[in-house]
Amino acid sequence: MASLSLLPVRHALLADNDELGELDRATWSTLHAVQPRAQPPYDSFYDERHRPEDFLVAEAGAADDSEGLRIAGYIRLVPPTPLVCNAHVRQIQGLAVADWARGNGVARALLRAAFAEARRQGANRITLRVLGHNAPARALYASEGFVVEGVLSGEFFLNGRYVDDILMGRSLTP
Template sequence: MSATTTLHSVSVRPALPADEEALGELDRSTWSTLHAVVPRPRPPYDPFLDERHRPEDFLVAEAATETDPGGTRIAGYIRLVPPTPLACNAHVRQIQGLAVAAWARGAGVGRTLLRAACAEARRQGANRITLRVLGHNTPARALYVSEGFAVEGVLSGEFFLHGSYVDDVLMGRSLAP
């Protein structure tokens, strides 16, 4: 499918163990120097889901397309977790991964996942949500700002990637109504 594919519907649901293969494929296909601080995955691939990356930590976007309006496929995911195991930090959720398939980009899947993550964080009792994004990831930063996130800190030159120092930008927002 091309980047001009029309999506007829996008829905978000919790991930299931059966999604592992599709999520792993999506994660590998969306790897980019724009957001990755780890090397490109190479076979044999590690499991996508494990004891630290449980299905219940992920929301999955499914989309029906113009070529198959009756069926759906995974168009993206977002990972939402407590940032620490500390009781004094239990009011916060952190986004630790967001991926959208190339064929679904530009159709609002990332924004839909971000809004669903905020709603899920509220449902879990959180009143604040945070994330980290690389300083040179302009498209992601623009999306986060448009959804109410603000820069709350910058770790200047935190990563040395492909011959350049890259900032780690800390962003957050309130989940109060």
């Protein structure tokens, strides 16, 4: 798709389950995933820990509307813990953009929608974890105001090498 028409980011629906599962499997990579690649038969994208209300989705279609709308990406936004003393924080625990939609501002739109949703939920801080070798994601997060707040050196062993887990965060207050 050369030119996309991106709709406003919306909350995921139960009906998005299959399309989100396909997107998740299609974008799997050791650049960002620490879990093994899913194998058939595939489980539901949603489960007791991954509920539709935890996800925001971006839909897009060709600018000429010739292909209809598809989910171009998702972001998962959740409280990092169930503790009341941590209720002011939201954590991004997953961000994926379809290959056909990359380079069109989908990830940035999802991040900004997550900031707005976190504020709506009463949060004043947002955090995430990113693998140290995922330079494109780290650059995107930094451009959106995230700073490195910690590094867990060699936290994961992926593809025969140790990879750092980078903790990033940013304020949601002006």
